[in-house]
Amino acid sequence: MKLSHQPSVAESLSAFSGNEEKDFTLQDGSRVAVVGGGPAGSFFSYFLLKMADAVDLEIEVDIYEPRPFSRCGPGGCNHCGGIVSESLVQILAAEGINLPRDVVRRGIESYVVHMDVGDVEIASPAGEQRIAALYRGNGPREGGEAQLASFDGYLQGMAERLGAQVVRELITGVEWNDGLPVLQTANGRETSYDLVTVASGVNSNFIRLLDVLPEAFEPPRTTRGYICEFRLGEQKMLEVLGKSVHVFLLSIPRFEFAAIIPKGEFATVVMVGDDLDQELVHAFLRDPVVQRCFPTDSAQCVCSCSPLINLGARKRPYGDRIVMVGDSGVTRLYKDGIGASYRTAKAAATTAIFHGVSRDSFEKHFWPACRTIENDNSVGKIMFATNSVFQHSRMTRRAMLRMAQQEQSKSGATPHMSSLLWNMFTGSAPYTEMFRGTFHPGFIARLLFNLGAALRPERKRMREA
């Protein structure tokens, strides 16, 4: 991917300052470009057009998205675990966006936590199948005859129905001309816009093209994930995994987190960590705890990829006539990236329609939504660090397991540990809320009691060894 023109920082700043004289409100006939038609781009376009209609404003929206979501395999997919949290399912329903049956591959009833010291099944607190497991494209490569409806295709269709134009082209360059952003496509076409919304995620070079612009556009930090799709057949998959997401807290060296998600005849294995490589993936899949739950000898890996994950934006993701939403800007740490796309996209659309498209407007009306996510991520980092300490000690793993098992087996018991694990894995609640829950006297008392109880078998094991 090449930049058509690489302005110096000084040039860019002067292009920006040239904008000061201009009117930064969207008017009838204004043109908006959205770079990327994943969840963030489609949510943004949908809300922008919906709000424009509400205030009787006629604008044109072009979504640039070369990926055909109807294609099987990586070419039609925005690589992801495909879990839509229960809080997001509910928020979308309140917006009138109900995920169709053919988009949801499996309604999730519970999470099963697997450790070397035992397993515990944590049921959905609401007792409903509100968590959706889905595919972002048309399912895995070698998906066979299965024609799966894609989540990203569904969202894009919603934006199109409100009037957005999908342009199946890759954006390869951006420059400023007379204070307006000009986009260049792979086949050399140049178009100027009143607002450019960047929703290209982190798995594309596009945000790096923006490096040449003022400091606000530094790309987010990233780490790698690994995704592998296994095919086992619908019936067999139900027998093996049921309607549960299986998560693993194991003490394999360098291992951080993995989950296995059932989706019809397939299962998605997702691994996340700073130090992921093939050796670690094999060590995980061969681990006796994993083999007990998901014997891969009988399953066939039909599709795999190792996408980047956003670990946090370094600088504020906006300027005059440009705003970054979803993964390109600020997202939630490790969880609910689709939910963060929805939140940032809606905040950006609201700002553009009701407050204008200047840097100041985005600072005042869009940035607070991003800052809330960023502040919550700071607490999330503490939660993940603590979880990592607990995960790597056999005694603390045993204590967590005991506490969650007791809560799940006694009806009416306050689910202190179960709620914490549920929210950590599903991303349904903000990290701040989970953190607050760990200061509850009931949580602390039960944890100390279970740590004491977990110490006894550990002492015995050490004496015997």
Ligand SMILES: Cc1cc2nc3c(=O)[nH]c(=O)nc-3n(C[C@H](O)[C@H](O)[C@H](O)COP(=O)(O)OP(=O)(O)OC[C@H]3O[C@@H](n4cnc5c(N)ncnc54)[C@H](O)[C@@H]3O)c2cc1C
């Ligand atoms: C391993 C892994 C597992 C995950 N699991 C989950 C999960 O279970 N649940 C969850 O909520 N989130 C999950 N996420 C996070 C989630 O995938 C992202 O947060 C979400 O996809 C962000 O949406 P987006 O629209 O910002 O970006 P993307 O989904 O990345 O979409 C960007 C779009 O822009 C297009 N594009 C890129 N460059 C250009 C260009 N130059 N011109 C035109 N178009 C372009 C791409 O084709 C793509 O369609 C996971 C992420 C990873 C890596």
